[in-house]
Amino acid sequence: MKVAIASDHGGVNIRNEMIALMEEMNIDYIDFGCNCSTSVDYPDYAITVAEKVASGEVNRGILICGTGIGMSITANKVKGVRCALVHDTFSAKATREHNNSNILAMGERVIGPGLARDIAKIWLTTNFEGGRHENRVNKITMYESSNQ
Numbered sequence: 001m002k003v004a005i006a007s008d009h010g011g012v013n014i015r016n017e018m019i020a021l022m023e024e025m026n027i028d029y030i031d032f033g034c035n036c037s038t039s040v041d042y043p044d045y046a047i048t049v050a051e052k053v054a055s056g057e058v059n060r061g062i063l064i065c066g067t068g069i070g071m072s073i074t075a076n077k078v079k080g081v082r083c084a085l086v087h088d089t090f091s092a093k094a095t096r097e098h099n100n101s102n103i104l105a106m107g108e109r110v111i112g113p114g115l116a117r118d119i120a121k122i123w124l125t126t127n128f129e130g131g132r133h134e135n136r137v138n139k140i141t142m143y144e145s146s147n148q
Contacts, residue, residue: 001028002028003027003061003124004052004053004060005031005061006034007034007045008042008045008065008070011064011066014113017116017117018116022124027124032048033045042071043070046072047074049061050077050078051078053102054080054081061075064105064108065105066107066108068085068106069107072103083103084099084101084103085107086105086123087111088115089122092118093122096126097133098136
């Protein structure tokens with residue numbers, strides 16, 4: 001598995017935790033920043049990661065900002081992306097099993113580093129169940145394709 005990761009200025013600390021976690025789990029990743037505390041525009045980072053996921057260059061993506069909301073809204077504008085904003089472990093598992101989410105968004109001002117690590121570990125190791133869920137994800141894909 002290969003993961004693209006990025007944050008804005010509000011998510012740098014959790015992004016660094018995610019990088020450490022992926023290194024511990026021997027997961028290949030591409031880090032798209034940011035490494036600053038000065039204000040940057042989250043869409044620049046979300047679009048970069050979302051396009052890498054949508055193109056198939058990477059399998060999944062992780063995005064972090066202050067709340068995760070801006071990143072998730074932006075990422076979901078890219079065709080083929082199913083970005084889930086997650087702040088608990090149950091949702092992390094469910095969004096992989098049922099929605100086949102390919103990008104995880106989290107908010108550094110909402111959760112701490114320990115919970116973020118737990119969420120990401122579950123999200124990175126949970127497989128899509130398919131079955132009845134595949135039909136539902138396919139409906140999303142068909143709708144998305146018909147409206148482009």
